[in-house]
Amino acid sequence: MAEAGILVLGFVLGGLPFSNLVAKRTRGVDLRDVGVGKVSTSALYRLAGTGPLLVAALADIAKGTVAPLLAGDRWVLAAFAGGVTVLGHNWSPFLRGAGGRGVAPALGALAVNGWPGTLFLLGGLGAGKAFRQSALGGFVAELLLTPFLAAVDGGRGALVGACMAVPLLVKRVAANGRPTTPGWRPYAERLLFDPGDEPPARP
Secondary structure, eight states, X not given: OOHHHHHHHHHHHHXXXXXXXXXXXXXXXXXXXXXXXXXXXXXXXXXXXXXXXXXHHHHHHHHHHHHHHHHTTOHHXXXXXXXXXXXXXXXXXXXXXXXXXXXXXXXXXXXXXXXXXXXXXXXXXXXXXXXXXXXXXXXXXXXXXXXHHHHHHHHHHHHHHHHHHHHHHHHHHHTTSXXXXXXXHHHXXXXXXXXXXXXXXXX
């Protein structure tokens, strides 16, 4: 498959909002109309419980594998294919640019492009959860992912890590809109602690 086609497919697949689709299927609800309007597996869990959460999470992980697998041994293309899949998830064309945090598709892409990175991200999240600071654990893991993979697999690992870490970290800061509180502090809090989004404006 041609390079451009793989990248476009990755972005489109990444944009499929499985959490929202499962919420509509199981509860007849658009997650953008619930709570703070965050389309995520955590929001789905609060609404529908463990079963629907597992379905959506597995689908999000699986979609992260498709474009990198299609890239085959073209490892540079595979790295960028994983990155654009996360981009599509974080800024979904099906949600008018809103989206999730990208961790699930990143886990899938890393499983193909650099499996130690999958374990590293999961380890960061698990360590954070153990100290009741899952978001902070995720931040540390995302921040250190690139140097970790560079140590494991040199330049190839560094590229794979960067293609994952950049959209993950940018989404933490950007969220799904600007904070209502002015200044730098809300952005710093988003980066470190990833608090829930403020309610987005709906047309």
